[in-house]
Amino acid sequence: MSPPIAFEIRRRTLLASSAAAAMSVAAQRPAAAKTPAVPAPETRTVTLNVNGTARQIAVDTRTTLLDALRETLHLTGTKKGCDHGQCGACTCTVNGARINSCLSLAVMHDGDEIGTIEGIGTPEALDPMQAAFVKHDGFQCGYCTPGQIQSAHAVLDEIRAGIPSHATGDLTAAIALTDAEIRERMSGNLCRCGAYANILAAITEVAEQDA
Amino acid sequence: MRAFTYEKAASPQAAAARAAEVEGATFIAGGTNLLDLMKLEIETPVHLIDVNGTGLDTITETAEGGLRIGAMVRNTALAADARVRRDWPVLTRALVAGASGQLRNKATTAGNLLQRTRCPYFYDTAQPCNKRSPGAGCAALTEGAFSRQLGVIGTSDACIATHPSDMAVGLRVLDAVIETVTPAGLTRTIPLADFHTLPGATPERETVLMPGEMITAVILPAPVGGRQAYHKVRDRASYAFALVSVALIRQPDGTGRVALGGVAPRPWSSAEADAELPNGARAVIATLLSGARPTEENAFKITLAERTLAAMLQEA
Numbered sequence: 001m002s003p004p005i006a007f008e009i010r011r012r013t014l015l016a017s018s019a020a021a022a023m024s025v026a027a028q029r030p031a032a033a034k035t036p037a038v039p040a041p042e043t044r045t046v047t048l049n050v051n052g053t054a055r056q057i058a059v060d061t062r063t064t065l066l067d068a069l070r071e072t073l074h075l076t077g078t079k080k081g082c083d084h085g086q087c088g089a090c091t092c093t094v095n096g097a098r099i100n101s102c103l104s105l106a107v108m109h110d111g112d113e114i115g116t117i118e119g120i121g122t123p124e125a126l127d128p129m130q131a132a133f134v135k136h137d138g139f140q141c142g143y144c145t146p147g148q149i150q151s152a153h154a155v156l157d158e159i160r161a162g163i164p165s166h167a168t169g170d171l172t173a174a175i176a177l178t179d180a181e182i183r184e185r186m187s188g189n190l191c192r193c194g195a196y197a198n199i200l201a202a203i204t205e206v207a208e209q210d211a
Numbered sequence: 212m213r214a215f216t217y218e219k220a221a222s223p224q225a226a227a228a229r230a231a232e233v234e235g236a237t238f239i240a241g242g243t244n245l246l247d248l249m250k251l252e253i254e255t256p257v258h259l260i261d262v263n264g265t266g267l268d269t270i271t272e273t274a275e276g277g278l279r280i281g282a283m284v285r286n287t288a289l290a291a292d293a294r295v296r297r298d299w300p301v302l303t304r305a306l307v308a309g310a311s312g313q314l315r316n317k318a319t320t321a322g323n324l325l326q327r328t329r330c331p332y333f334y335d336t337a338q339p340c341n342k343r344s345p346g347a348g349c350a351a352l353t354e355g356a357f358s359r360q361l362g363v364i365g366t367s368d369a370c371i372a373t374h375p376s377d378m379a380v381g382l383r384v385l386d387a388v389i390e391t392v393t394p395a396g397l398t399r400t401i402p403l404a405d406f407h408t409l410p411g412a413t414p415e416r417e418t419v420l421m422p423g424e425m426i427t428a429v430i431l432p433a434p435v436g437g438r439q440a441y442h443k444v445r446d447r448a449s450y451a452f453a454l455v456s457v458a459l460i461r462q463p464d465g466t467g468r469v470a471l472g473g474v475a476p477r478p479w480s481s482a483e484a485d486a487e488l489p490n491g492a493r494a495v496i497a498t499l500l501s502g503a504r505p506t507e508e509n510a511f512k513i514t515l516a517e518r519t520l521a522a523m524l525q526e527a
Contacts, residue, residue, distance in 0.1 A: 036257045038213050041214040061216065085247060088311065103317070108263065154312065163287060171297075172297055183449075188314065
């Protein structure tokens with residue numbers, strides 16, 4: 001690590017050189033150049049079929065599916081973690097397939113079937129995967145859990161549908177339901193409390209019940 | 212995120228024509244990379260053309276015995292296709308080595324090829340980046356920069372970013388061809404080998420696509436057989452970009468083809484290096500990475516590429 005003074009000098013040099021570079025670019029390109037004006041915000045009306053119910057909403061085109069669910073429809077079960085597709089807390093299903101709802105625009109889902117955690121069980125009647133997460137302590141703080149449950153269901157469906165993963169051996173044979181398969185397929189859902197071993201146990205139990 | 216207007220295109224021809232017509236317009240397909248970059252205002256389109264409804268979501272067989280993969284076919288659907296798994300398994304292996312289950316369900320074939328680099332200095336808008344702001348300089352080339360993930364060959368004094376795709380490396384070793392439609396409605400085909408440009412002095416340009424031109428399909432030639440494998444070495448076991456990846460097709464007589472990921476601004480392959488396959492991994496990598504200009508932090512990639520290929524050849 002450089003001492004602070006060296007860093008200061010380096011930073012100043014950097015700023016000076018990038019300012020010079022910026023000026024030379026400006027000189028080469030006339031100001032009229034190619035930066036189209038940012039348009040006024042645009043609002044669109046879309047219908048999302050959320051957990052089987054058609055919901056018509058008006059949204060700014062910039063609204064992600066995640067924000068439409070949470071902020072417009074007040075379905076706050078779907079969580080916002082990183083908002084960049086890296087953590088999986090926002091995992092929902094669209095027409096049956098799991099996606100990161102933070103990396104999709106609500107306007108792109110007009111007429112789509114959206115599945116959220118609110119459509120899976122209730123506190124009084126837990127879905128088997130939810131019950132297994134409780135039984136096996138598949139969480140601590142619980143923030144990632146809705147996304148984990150969504151992915152857990154999808155993982156079992158994807159294995160049954162014969163969709164291969166990085167952990168799959170023979171690509172032309174039926175896929176074996178192994179710990180390695182489940183772990184690999186759950187890698188898009190981070191748990192900062194580190195409940196991974198218990199999440200694996202919960203998913204395995206449900207997989208065995210279904211078998 | 213900057214405001215933008217939005218439309219759905221009904222056909223590839225209409226999408227391409229609109230993209231050329233509306234200044235600052237961009238196509239959106241899966242959106243998994245574009246929206247990430249729009250949130251950071253690294254991408255600032257003023258108009259989005261949604262191409263998901265353009266009917267390009269099927270995989271069909273070609274008269275030559277290959278496959279025509281529609282541009283909107285999702286990565287999951289392509290990886291799971293029974294024909295791909297049986298006859299072009301290196302492509303399935305490359306696809307499932309990339310991203311997460313959620314992202315593969317949404318990301319498209321064309322979008323995967325057009326995704327931007329994950330160079331940390333491209334993403335950090337407080338740092339100079341010639342790709343993001345042409346002429347600003349390259350923070351990755353300053354003293355003490357973190358270049359572990361970055362490129363060792365095909366790079367330039369302006370940019371050492373890599374192309375992050377695994378799928379593209381699988382397609383490269385299979386000699387895939389890209390089909391496009393131009394704003395004038397004409398079809399053109401571009402070998403994947405010629406599709407991504409090297410940075411030179413213009414790292415902001417990444418492909419040979421013309422303004423408004425849209426990818427409609429990726430064509431796989433007839434199956435070439437052999438043993439096919441894709442090995443990806445990364446800093447964690449899953450859901451991470453490659454330090455080095457190797458796509459290999461090896462025929463029973465010892466000949467074959469190799470492509471590398473994680474080392475260059477495009478999938479890295481050459482016929483001269485392929486010709487060295489019977490002579491072993493060292494000969495292949497010495498030829499393929501001849502002229503490499505690694506940084507102190509990523510010079511290990513050259514050794515890693517050789518050892519990864521050597522391990523794969525031993526498994527044959």
